[in-house]
Amino acid sequence: MGARARWVVLVGGFIAYLFDALEIILLSLALPAIRQSMQLTATEAGLLATATLLGIGLSSVLAGYLADNFGRKKALLASLLLFGTFTALLAVVPNFELFLLFRFIAGFGLGGVWSVVSAYVVETWPSRHRGRAAAFVLSSFPIGGALAAVASGLFLPDWRLLFLVAGAAVIVPVLIVALLFDESEQWRDEHTEPVSMAQIFTGSRARTTILATLVASFALTGWWGASTWLPTYLSSVRGVPPATVALYMTVLNLGMFVGYNVFGLIADRIGRRAAIIASLLGVGVTLPLYALTANQTALLWFGPLFAFFAAFTGLFGSYLGELFPTRMRATGAGFCFNVGRGVSAFAPLALGALTAGIGLSGGLLICAGFFILAGLVTFLLPRTDGRQLKGTPVHEEAAAGPRAG
Numbered sequence: 352m353g354a355r356a357r358w359v360v361l362v363g364g365f366i367a368y369l370f371d372a373l374e375i376i377l378l379s380l381a382l383p384a385i386r387q388s389m390q391l392t393a394t395e396a397g398l399l400a401t402a403t404l405l406g407i408g409l410s411s412v413l414a415g416y417l418a419d420n421f422g423r424k425k426a427l428l429a430s431l432l433l434f435g436t437f438t439a440l441l442a443v444v445p446n447f448e449l450f451l452l453f454r455f456i457a458g459f460g461l462g463g464v465w466s467v468v469s470a471y472v473v474e475t476w477p478s479r480h481r482g483r484a485a486a487f488v489l490s491s492f493p494i495g496g497a498l499a500a501v502a503s504g505l506f507l508p509d510w511r512l513l514f515l516v517a518g519a520a521v522i523v524p525v526l527i528v529a530l531l532f533d534e535s536e537q538w539r540d541e542h543t544e545p546v547s548m549a550q551i552f553t554g555s556r557a558r559t560t561i562l563a564t565l566v567a568s569f570a571l572t573g574w575w576g577a578s579t580w581l582p583t584y585l586s587s588v589r590g591v592p593p594a595t596v597a598l599y600m601t602v603l604n605l606g607m608f609v610g611y612n613v614f615g616l617i618a619d620r621i622g623r624r625a626a627i628i629a630s631l632l633g634v635g636v637t638l639p640l641y642a643l644t645a646n647q648t649a650l651l652w653f654g655p656l657f658a659f660f661a662a663f664t665g666l667f668g669s670y671l672g673e674l675f676p677t678r679m680r681a682t683g684a685g686f687c688f689n690v691g692r693g694v695s696a697f698a699p700l701a702l703g704a705l706t707a708g709i710g711l712s713g714g715l716l717i718c719a720g721f722f723i724l725a726g727l728v729t730f731l732l733p734r735t736d737g738r739q740l741k742g743t744p745v746h747e748e749a750a751a752g753p754r755a756g
Contacts, residue, residue, distance in 0.1 A: 357484075359531050360475045364468040364488040367431060367524040371464040372495025373502070374438050374457065377517055378403060379579070380499055384508040389447055401696045402451050404575070406458020408693015412548060414463030415682030419546040423467050423474075423535045424528065426681065430463030431525050439518025442511040462692065465489075465668070466685030473672035473680065474537040482623055485668035486615025492664065493604035493611075500597065541677040551675065551683040559674055560683060562732050566725050567671075567691025570631060570663050573721030576698035576714070577638060581654075584642075584711040591647055599654055606655025607662070614662035623670035624734050626662075631726030633660030635719045642715035663725075673735035 378400060386396050410430075418426035437457040444450045468488060476484040499517075506513035551560045585591040585599055610630075618626035637657040644650055667688055675683030702714045709717075 356533050357475045359533075360471045361484055361488060363524065363527045363532060364471060365491045366527060367427065367464055368468055368489055369491035369495040369498070370431070370521050370524055371434070371461050372492040373499045374434055374461060374517060374521075375403065376496045376499040377438075377503065377513065378454070380503040381507060381510040381513055384510045385450075387508075388510065389450070391447060395447055397700055399451060399454055400579075400699060402455040403458045403461070404696030405693055406455040407462035408458075408689055408691075408696065410459040410462030410466075410685070410689050412686070413459055414466045414689075415679075415685035416546070416548070417463070418467045418470060418681030418685070419538075419542070419679055422542075423471050423538055423681070424532050426463060427467040427471070427528050427532070428525060430460040430467060431521055431528065432460070433457065433463070434460030435518050435521025435525070437518070438521070439515050441518070442515035462685070462689040465688060466681045469668040469672050469684055469688075470538075470681045471532075471535060473669055474535045474677065479619060481669045481673075482618030482626065482666065483612070483615035485672075486611045486618065486662065486665035489665035489668045490608050490611030490615075493607040493658075496604050497601065500601070537677045543678070546679045546682055548682060548686070550679055551686060556675075556683075559732065560687060562728060563671055563674060563687040564690050566627075566728050566732065567667065567688050568694040569691075569721045569725035569728065571691045571695035572698045573634075573638075573718040573725065574661060574664070575692075575695040576702040576721070577718040579699040580702055580711055580714065584715065585650065588711050589645060589647060589650060591650070599651060602651060603654040603658045607658035609655075610659035610662040611665040613659070614666055618666055618669065622734055623666060623673065624729060624732060627666045627670060628726050628729050630660055630663040630666060631722050631729065634663070635722035635726060636660075638719040638722065639716055642712045642719070670735060674733070 382396050382399070385391065385399075386393075414426055414430055417429060434457040437453045437460070440453055441450065444453060469485060472485045472488055473481060502513060502517060506516065551557075581603075582596050582600060585596050586593055591599060614626050614630055617629070621629075634657060637653065637660055641650065641653045641657050644653055667684075671684035671687050672680050674687075698718075702718070705714050705717065
């Protein structure tokens with residue numbers, strides 16, 4: 352693809368993933384109003400978040416299959432339309448059971464956006480810029496979180512109108528993709544036969560798939576466990592006033608945005624795998640500082656420091672895609688990342704149960720352990736850096752040696 356197509360993918364992918372983040376975070380911000388309006392128990396409210404992440408986890412099968420068999424553009428449009436429609440439908444949902452079902456279905460679309468956008472970036476940007484390009488696109492997640500906070504301030508406690516507006520607004524990335532995106536040339540060139548989930552578990556690729564899924568599961572369990580309870584930790588354990596908690600979380604998201612883009616540059620310098628290891632170990636070391644700090648001024652600064660290192664999700668976008676050949680890239684990378692998100696669905700519930708015995712600070716320390724574990728397992732995965740992707744994964748190209756001609 353030419354330079355224009357690369358920049359269209361970069362900007363359009365940023366906007367598409369921004370809406371992915373906005374839709375996920377809106378639920379947590381609207382949950383108090385939803386609980387009061389629908390008279391939900393704490394368990395029922397938690398299930399709404401779990402249903403979303405489970406839908407995202409199962410999307411690894413559907414979205415990857417669509418992208419690898421019918422094209423990146425069609426799969427991305429389908430994902431955006433799916434979660435946009437079922438988010439807007441929450442405006443008229445009559446009961447808890449249907450709310451749960453709609454969030455589960457929306458999760459299928461939410462998981463598909465990450466898979467397809469990551470594949471697009473890997474297939475349109477050259478290797479020397481691929482790490483920073485993918486990290487930039489996925490750094491829209493904290494920006495989406497900030498916009499979700501703004502939207503919540505404008506519309507809550509009317510959560511029905513909030514979801515209607517948020518769902519309808521997905522028309523923006525839909526039009527960008529429909530009108531400006533071209534189909535991936537690499538996918539067109541390499542798509543010669545149908546792709547199935549079984550193919551990512553054949554031969555030596557099975558080991559890579561399993562290890563990468565473990566890394567994503569450990570890392571995202573640590574992340575969703577910690578991030579879900581951070582506002583509660585700040586207010587109930589450290590005594591930060593509720594109005595100030597919003598400031599703390601805003602600064603934290605800014606630190607994350609900077610971290611994504613700095614680590615994208617690092618990834619292109621020292622390699623994708625090395626950057627992921629540095630990110631995971633860094634967040635594993637800085638999160639305990641956050642968990643054990645009582646001084647509120649120190650907490651304000653340790654938050655963005657911890658979030659700065661939490662750049663691994665942005666790095667996964669380029670690295671996981673490079674582990675698989677073009678014809679099965681969305682299936683393979685999407686499976687590893689979104690199964691990890693599905694597993695992490697249980698992290699907030701598990702951490703909530705643990706806090707009864709060890710407190711929120713102890714729970715955050717356990718989350719730090721998951722980051723360390725993910726970093727150590729990443730050492731077992733192959734390096735992928737410095738080669739243009741063709742029909743085989745980069746590490747298999749390296750093993751095969753130079754090609755004739």
